Amino acid sequence: MVSEREPITNRLLLSLPPATLARLTPEMELIRTESGAVIDHVNGLIQHLYFVNRGIISMVKVMRDGRSVEVGAIGLEGITDSNALFGVDVAITETMVQVPGSALKISRTFLSRELERDRDLRRMMERYWRFAFGQLAQTAACNRLHTLEERCCRWLLTSHDSALADSFPLTHEFLATMLGTTRSSVSLTAKVLHRAGYIDYVRGIITIVDRAGLEETSCECYAETTAEMNRLFGPETQPSG
Amino acid sequence: MVSEREPITNRLLLSLPPATLARLTPEMELIRTESGAVIDHVNGLIQHLYFVNRGIISMVKVMRDGRSVEVGAIGLEGITDSNALFGVDVAITETMVQVPGSALKISRTFLSRELERDRDLRRMMERYWRFAFGQLAQTAACNRLHTLEERCCRWLLTSHDSALADSFPLTHEFLATMLGTTRSSVSLTAKVLHRAGYIDYVRGIITIVDRAGLEETSCECYAETTAEMNRLFGPETQPSG
DNA sequence: ACGCGTCTGTTCGATGTCGAACATAGCATG
DNA sequence: CATGCTATGTTCGACATCGAACAGACGCGT
Numbered sequence: 068m069v070s071e072r073e074p075i076t077n078r079l080l081l082s083l084p085p086a087t088l089a090r091l092t093p094e095m096e097l098i099r100t101e102s103g104a105v106i107d108h109v110n111g112l113i114q115h116l117y118f119v120n121r122g123i124i125s126m127v128k129v130m131r132d133g134r135s136v137e138v139g140a141i142g143l144e145g146i147t148d149s150n151a152l153f154g155v156d157v158a159i160t161e162t163m164v165q166v167p168g169s170a171l172k173i174s175r176t177f178l179s180r181e182l183e184r185d186r187d188l189r190r191m192m193e194r195y196w197r198f199a200f201g202q203l204a205q206t207a208a209c210n211r212l213h214t215l216e217e218r219c220c221r222w223l224l225t226s227h228d229s230a231l232a233d234s235f236p237l238t239h240e241f242l243a244t245m246l247g248t249t250r251s252s253v254s255l256t257a258k259v260l261h262r263a264g265y266i267d268y269v270r271g272i273i274t275i276v277d278r279a280g281l282e283e284t285s286c287e288c289y290a291e292t293t294a295e296m297n298r299l300f301g302p303e304t305q306p307s308g
Numbered sequence: 309m310v311s312e313r314e315p316i317t318n319r320l321l322l323s324l325p326p327a328t329l330a331r332l333t334p335e336m337e338l339i340r341t342e343s344g345a346v347i348d349h350v351n352g353l354i355q356h357l358y359f360v361n362r363g364i365i366s367m368v369k370v371m372r373d374g375r376s377v378e379v380g381a382i383g384l385e386g387i388t389d390s391n392a393l394f395g396v397d398v399a400i401t402e403t404m405v406q407v408p409g410s411a412l413k414i415s416r417t418f419l420s421r422e423l424e425r426d427r428d429l430r431r432m433m434e435r436y437w438r439f440a441f442g443q444l445a446q447t448a449a450c451n452r453l454h455t456l457e458e459r460c461c462r463w464l465l466t467s468h469d470s471a472l473a474d475s476f477p478l479t480h481e482f483l484a485t486m487l488g489t490t491r492s493s494v495s496l497t498a499k500v501l502h503r504a505g506y507i508d509y510v511r512g513i514i515t516i517v518d519r520a521g522l523e524e525t526s527c528e529c530y531a532e533t534t535a536e537m538n539r540l541f542g543p544e545t546q547p548s549g
Numbered sequence: 550a551c552g553c554g555t556c557t558g559t560t561c562g563a564t565g566t567c568g569a570a571c572a573t574a575g576c577a578t579g
Numbered sequence: 580c581a582t583g584c585t586a587t588g589t590t591c592g593a594c595a596t597c598g599a600a601c602a603g604a605c606g607c608g609t
Contacts, residue, residue, distance in 0.1 A: 128449035131528050138448040152437035154431065159445055190395065197394035203444040204400055208369035210452035211488040227313040249453040252596055254558055270557065287372050422582055493566055511587065
């Protein structure tokens with residue numbers, strides 16, 4: 068049951084035929100996603116999946132020594148733990164809120180059953196799986212080949228797209244976790260971007276000042292991912308474009 | 309049509325019910341995979357998929373500046389460009405032979421059609437998609453957080469598993485492409501591993517001398533990936549174990 | 550207002566990796 | 580068996596990132 072009122076903006080849901088969407092709607096619950104909240108733990112059982120409706124939810128890989136990196140960002144075009152629909156319900160990554168917002172919660176087993184018998188729903192999920200694959204591959208290469216500055220810009224741009232405002236809460240510490248680096252390295256890079264006039268920041272609040280500057284400094288991965296997204300889900304909804 | 313005789317060792321095919329396998333067999337052609345050969349190009353159309361029967365085929369991401377990294381390795385448990393079954397037939401990565409061997413070639417459209425109507429076949433593919441997702445995520449994190457030495461050991465172990473011999477052809481240059489680094493860095497690392505007594509190498513031929521040593525020096529990713537593989541495909545066939 | 554704990558931002562020496570140049574071995578060709 | 584070509588392996592200075600310690604700002608309870 069959708070307990071609060073909020074228009075559906077998730078692109079996967081919007082792409083469904085009315086009949087299919089109507090069958091899912093009564094089974095979904097709208098929830099708020101709070102900044103930094105962990106939605107699912109590695110190796111935990113996945114009971115529910117979440118269509119992102121506002122904000123961003125991240126897939127974060129945590130290594131044995133405790134260090135971590137983001138390996139994928141799920142925005143309005145996606146759903147959490149989509150691979151839990153492949154017959155195994157154990158989570159591969161931590162799933163945590165990167166940019167707060169809202170999401171539509173749905174039972175994994177229900178969605179799984181619907182998927183088995185609804186071809187349109189399957190088409191929709193396949194399109195997203197394809198996107199997720201591509202994004203993972205891009206990030207795997209990006210993490211190896213691109214500098215911290217480039218990746219930092221990429222990350223800020225992606226967040227900005229979903230934040231719906233030029234200022235949003237973001238600590239260096241959190242960015243370090245996402246970029247798989249240390250707080251001190253993030254601070255160094257942030258200073259460079261600040262001096263270049265691209266961003267401002269004070270005590271956990273960052274402000275995007277010059278988006279074009281970030282785009283120039285970012286690696287190609289931001290443009291690649293955006294292009295692929297538009298190719299698969301249509302060029303609508305570029306929130307801050 | 310299978311033109312040569314060679315027993316099927318691909319784990320995906322072996323896991324199929326006899327009836328399903330019998331339907332696929334006449335549509336598959338056994339081919340040799342030559343070292344370094346490019347099977348599919350980025351952005352190229354995927355006409356055929358290849359079940360790996362011997363050796364390893366790599367997914368390599370090439371960036372705009374020409375640098376590259378491996379983002380996934382496909383062994384006996386897998387099939388190339390599996391995401392091309394998600395409705396889009398454009399390749400996300402370069403697909404190239406890492407360890408020479410053989411593969412069973414099958415038409416993408418044929419496999420796609422079979423998938424739509426054969427539940428067992430779909431189960432099989434889903435299991436592999438799940439594995440591929442996990443491996444991509446692991447590699448994305450590994451590329452960021454682990455040292456060249458650790459990743460080099462991981463890579464050598466994976467190759468060794470599929471090479472079916474302690475010596476196999478491998479140049480520093482090729483390793484650099486795979487690990488997303490420079491030839492000089494690979495040479496440095498190789499020297500360290502050689503002095504530790506783990507490997508020998510001369511003019512493009514590498515020999516694994518002390519596997520246990522490599523396992524100790526490798527990052528956790530080798531063990532993680534192996535464990536996940538055994539969990540999903542059974543602990544059989546550890547070729548060099 | 551004070552002290553305390555926590556969160557945030559900065560500095561600096563140590564180090565892994567880069568990248569360009571150099572050095573060497575094998576191979577084909579006449 | 581000279582010659583040049585290509586593939587392979589090594590060296591070294593430059594530089595981005597690490598990591599540990601230091602410095603500063605805010606919130607909260609009393």
